[in-house]
Amino acid sequence: MEKSAQPSNGSPSSTAAELESVSKIYGTFAALRNVSASFESGTCTVIVGENGAGKSTLLRVLAGLITPTRGTARVFSESPHSQRRRMAYMSHSTMLYDELTAMENLNYFASLHREGGCACVGSPEMALRAVGLDPNLTRPVGQYSQGMRQRASLARVLQTDPEILLLDEPFSNLDVASAHHMVELLADFRTWPVVGGGKRTILLTTHQAHLAEPIADTTLNMRGGQIVQPEAATK
Numbered sequence: 001m002e003k004s005a006q007p008s009n010g011s012p013s014s015t016a017a018e019l020e021s022v023s024k025i026y027g028t029f030a031a032l033r034n035v036s037a038s039f040e041s042g043t044c045t046v047i048v049g050e051n052g053a054g055k056s057t058l059l060r061v062l063a064g065l066i067t068p069t070r071g072t073a074r075v076f077s078e079s080p081h082s083q084r085r086r087m088a089y090m091s092h093s094t095m096l097y098d099e100l101t102a103m104e105n106l107n108y109f110a111s112l113h114r115e116g117g118c119a120c121v122g123s124p125e126m127a128l129r130a131v132g133l134d135p136n137l138t139r140p141v142g143q144y145s146q147g148m149r150q151r152a153s154l155a156r157v158l159q160t161d162p163e164i165l166l167l168d169e170p171f172s173n174l175d176v177a178s179a180h181h182m183v184e185l186l187a188d189f190r191t192w193p194v195v196g197g198g199k200r201t202i203l204l205t206t207h208q209a210h211l212a213e214p215i216a217d218t219t220l221n222m223r224g225g226q227i228v229q230p231e232a233a234t235k
């Protein structure tokens with residue numbers, strides 16, 4: 001089934017990411033079935049659906065972490081893998097070391113990026129301040145509340161200064177106040193200028209679409225590995 005997340009305005013340069021007839025088959029099971037969608041630069045797309053609908057698979061294909069069985073994924077008109085330094089992917093798990101402080105965690109991941117040749121525009125300190133965490137906190141992340149852990153996790157991906165932010169269930173395990181704070185942080189992120197021009201693009205999956213409403217330009221509904229609604233603009 002083929003659906004367009006956002007209708008093309010005829011300008012290829014405004015497309016941040018796209019899927020063209022993408023399927024992902026595990027054995028005999030299709031996690032994604034012939035999905036086509038495009039995501040315009042500067043927009044926030046919220047992807048909702050039941051467990052197993054294919055939301056994470058879609059994000060991971062765009063992140064270049066999964067190769068489609070059929071079809072093509074493109075990021076800035078190139079392969080996702082080749083554009084990975086312009087993207088950041090935050091998975092379900094925080095991917096932080098519990099025994100390290102937030103600053104130590106971010107320094108560690110920043111060093112990995114530098115070794116990979118990534119120019120980290122944001123510093124770990126700036127990223128932590130951006131999400132409202134004190135860079136001088138001496139407590140290890142293992143002693144943080146869930147909300148603080150999620151913020152530290154967001155800082156980990158923001159410090160790479162991504163143009164495209166892919167967030168898998170960023171509100172999971174957060175109370176409503178923390179989820180609202182996360183949404184405010186994401187709204188703020190969208191306003192950050194991009195070196196060399198361009199706009200920040202967000203794709204996020206959630207079971208709680210109402211939480212993302214303030215920043216959602218488009219909501220996509222997935223079921224059985226397909227996008228089942230072409231679009232449902234929330235504003």
Ligand SMILES: Nc1ncnc2c1ncn2[C@@H]1O[C@H](COP(=O)(O)OP(=O)(O)OP(=O)(O)O)[C@@H](O)[C@H]1O
Nearest residue numbers: 026029030031049050051052053054055056057058
């Ligand atoms: N590596 C894998 N091997 C086999 N099946 C997989 C694999 N990864 C995902 N699947 C299956 O593909 C389907 C889609 O998974 P996916 O994680 O994309 O769903 P989801 O919509 O993100 O679900 P959830 O909301 O539970 O995270 C599921 O049925 C899942 O079991």
